[in-house]
Amino acid sequence: MSKLNAAILGSFSAFKRRKYLIGATELSYADLAAEVGALGMFLEESDLRGERLLLITADNRALLTAFYASLLKGATSVILDPKAPVAELSTLITAADARGIVADRSILDALQDTGALKNVAIRLPVSEAARPAKKSGFRIFGNKPAGGHIADDLTTVIASHAKQPPTAVDVEDEAIAYILFTSGTTSNPKGVMISHRALHAQIQTFINNYRLSSDTTVMNLLPFHHTDGLTQGAVMCLLSGSTFVRPYAFTPDMLPQMMDDLYKHSVSHLVTVPSVLALTKSLDSGYAESFDYPEFKFIISTAAYLDPRLWQACEERFGIQIVNVYGLTETVCETMYCGPGAKERRLGSVGKPIDSLAKIVDDNGTELGDELDGELLVAGDHIMSGYFNNPDATAEVLDDGWFRTGDIAKRDTDGFYYIVGRKKDLIITGGMNIYPEDVNGVLRSIPGVLDAVTFALPDPMWGERAVSCVTCDSSVDPSVETITSEFLTRASRQKLPREILKLDDFPRGPAGKVVMSEIKALFIRQLSQQEAQKEQTADEGDVEARIYSIAAGILGCETQALSNESEAETIANWTSLSHVEMTLELEKAFGFKFTPREIMKFRRLGDAVDIVRKRTAA
C-alpha cells in the first residue's frame, strides 16, 4: 500500500469524531470515511484501478469523496474546472482518455453532443441542487444519461455499501494520484502527473512546516482544479486531522464574509493569493481585528508574486504573519517557504527550500553562486512524474531528477531565494497561470480574428494581467465586445485578456516573427494615450495627491502615512473638527461645494477622492 493511502486510512481511523469539512454543509471524518468507503467499493467493482477518473463538479463534498476513493482504489483523478466552457472541457476530456467521470449533471448534459464522452464508460452525475439531508451523503442522480455506456445510480451504490469502512488496494508509491492540466485550452494540453509518493511527501512538508494538527483549522477558498486548493487545502487537512473550511468559492464581493468567517470558524491558517490580500485594503477599519483571536496562526500566500509593500502593509494592519511560499503544479504545490519561523523569514524573498533541493543555473546548465541570476531548478520527492502523454515536454523540464522551473531567480548569501523573472512564456494573474499561446489559440479560433499576440503587463492588484493584440479580417472586422463574448464561449473567464487591442498589423522582424518588444511598446503607448485623455478630463493622479496633501496638513502627518482607507479610526488626529476643516479646505481647493449627502458620505479619504473626481469629471 502506498504511504499516502496508509496515511489516508490512518486519518479516517484516528480522527473519526473530528469535523473534516465546513462547506455548504458540515462533514465529519467518520461521515467522509463512510462515503469514501462506499464509493471506493463501487470503483473497485468497476475495475477503475489504473484508469483515469474525471472529476468536474462544483460540489466540494462530491469531489473530495470521489478523489479520496479514487486514491484508495488506485485510480487517477483528473480534476477539471466545472466553470470551463464546453469547448475547453471537451479538449481536456479527450486528452485525459478517462474511463470514468463524476460531474455536475448540467456539465454531463452539455457534453452529450460533443462526443468527448464517447470512451467514458462510467458516468456519475452530481445534482447541483444536492444538499445532504442527514448523513446520507451527497445526492447523485442515477438516471441513465442519453448515449452513455454504463449508467449507475450512485445514491444506490452508496446506500448498498453504506456500512463499508474504506479500504485501499495495493497501490505503489509511484502510481499516479492525479493529473492537473496547466495549459491546453484548444490543443496540446499539458497534464501534470503527480504520484502518490510526491503527494505524500508534499503533505508531510506542509504538516511539519505549518505545524498542522487535529487542533488546527484551515480556510482555503482556492479552486480544486488548481493544486493550491486541492493539496494545500483539502488533502493537507485530511492527513493532519485538521478541519477544512470552504463554505463558498471566493469572489471579491465575498471578501467581508470571508473575513467574518475566519473568526466564526476559529480558522488557524488562511491559504490565499496576493490579489486577495490586495483586496483587503478596501476593507474598512471594522475588519482590522479580523485575525485578532488566539487560534489564528498565519496567512499562507501562494501562487503568485507577493509584493513586499503589500506583504508588510497587511502584516502591520492586521497584526499577523504572512508566510510567502513558492512552487508550481509540477512540484505538487510548494517547494520554498518564507516562514513561519523567524529565521526562515525575509521580506521580499520566497524563503528557502524545505525537504527539497534547489540550484540556480546559467543557460549552459552550470550552477551559479550567490547573488547571480539564473534559472531555478528544484529536486526532491515532490517533483512530478511527468506530463501526461507528452514525453517531449517532460524531457524538456526534467533532467536527472531536477525540474527546470522556468523562473529566473537568485539566492542571497544567507540562502534566501528571490524570484526575479520568468524564462518560460507564462502569465500569472491573481494566482492563476495563463499560457499566452492558449489565449492566442482561442482568439484565433474566433471568426474574423486573423492573428493574436498575448503578453503580460504589471498590475497592482493582480500582479500581472494578460493583454492581447489582434489583427482582424477587414470583411468581418469583429468588435472587441464580439471577440470578448466569443472568447467566453470557448475558454474560461480567467483566461480572458483584460484588454484587447485591435491593430492593422503586428510589428514583425525580417523572418516575419512578431517583435514582442515593439508590440508591447505599441500597446503601452496606446494605453498611455488613453490614460492621458482621462487625466486631461479628470486630472486624476493630481486629485489624489492634492487631497492627501491637504489632509496631511490638517491632520499633522506625512502624506505617506495616508491612504484611501485612512479614516478617523486609523488616523490619530482625525477628529470631527479636523474632518470639517478638511471639508472646507477641499471645497476651497477644488472650487465647489460638497452636497450634504457627499459630506455625510465622506468618512474615508478615498471617499473624498471619489467625490472630487466625480465632481471634477462632471
Added chain:
Amino acid sequence: MSVLSLIWVMGLILVPLLYWVVPERFRSPLLVAITLAVLAFFSPVSAILLCCATIFAWIAYRFFAENGWAIAACASVQAVPLVYFKATQQFQGFGAPDLIIAIGLSYYALRAIHYTLEAYKGGLPQHGPIDVVNYMLFLPTLLAGPIHRFPQFHQDQQRRRWNSALFSEGLERLLYGYFKIAFIANVMINEWFIGHINDHMVEGSRSALYLTMIAKGLNGYFQFAGYSDVAIGFARLLGFRIMENFNWPLVRRNVQEFWSAWHISLTSWCREYVYVPVFSLTRARWLGIISAMMVLGLWHEFTARYLVWGIYNGAGIVAWHQWRRLAGERIDAAIVDNSLAVRIWTAISILLTMHFVFIGFTLVQNETLTGGLGFLSALLGLA
C-alpha cells in the same frame, strides 16, 4: 424594569444558557422572541412600537434609500414617537394622556434613525430584513443602550460563535457593572459620601453644596457606566462585542475630549446625524456643535433645563475651540519640552474640565431649571 431587578438578573443567567444550548439557526429567533415576550409582558405598546419602527426602518432601506427627501421623512417619522413620549412626560397631570411607559424607546428610536440615514449614505452592508429585526430587537441593549450601530452588529452576527474567552470577558463586565451601580454608586457615594455631607456639614453651606455637586456627578457617572457595563457584558455572553459607552471621561483635558468619552454611543450619534448635516447645510461649525448638544440634551428630556444644559455644553465646546485657536496651541507648544509643566497643565485642564461638566450637571439634577439655577447661585455665593 431595572437591571438590578430580579427578573433581569435571572435573564442574565437563563438567556445565555438557552441561547448557547439551542442550535445556531435558532439563536437569533430565540433572542428576538425573548425581547418581544419581555416587552409584551411589561409594556405591550412598547412591543408594538418597536415592531413598527423595525418594519419602517426596513421599508426606508428597501424602497427609499436613494431619495434624500424620502429618507429625511422616514427619519422624522421614526423620531415622532420619541418626541411625543418625551413631550408628554412633561405634561402629566396637565391634560396630557396618562403616561404609557415606552421601554427602550430612547435607544431604539435613535438606532432606527441611524439605520435609515446610513441607508441613504450607503453605509450599510448587504443584509436582509431578518438582520434588521435581530438588530432592533437585541435584548442586551434594550433597556439602557448603548446605541450600537448596525454594521458592527451585523459583522458580529456573521462572526458569532461560542468563545469562552469572550464569555469570560462578559461575566467580568457584568461584575464591574453591578459593582459600579450597587457598591460604588449606591453604597459608597449615595450612602456614605452624601450621608456624610448630610450628617456632618451645615446644610446649604457652600462647601456642602460643592461636595454634593461632586457626589452627584460621580454618582451619575458610576450609575450610567455600570448600566453600560451590564449591557456590554450581557452582549458578550451572547457572542457580540457592542460599542463602548464610556472611556475615562472624568480624566479628560477639555470639554471636547469629555464629550468624546462620555456616553459615546449618543455623542457620536449626535455628531454623525446632527452636527454633520447641520454643518453640511450651513457651513457654520458653531451652529452644528450647538445643535448637536441641544439634541443631546433634549434626548434626555423635553424640558428647559435639558435645553439649557445642552446649550451650555455646546457653548463650552465652541469656546474651547476658540481658546485653542487663540492661546491653547501656543501654550502646548511652549511647554512641550518641560515634562513637569506638561503634567501640571494637564492636571489643571482635567480639574477645570471636570468642574465645567459637573456644574452643567447641577442644571439637570434638580427638578426644574430654576431649582438648578438656584443651587448654582448658592454654590457660587450669588444667592
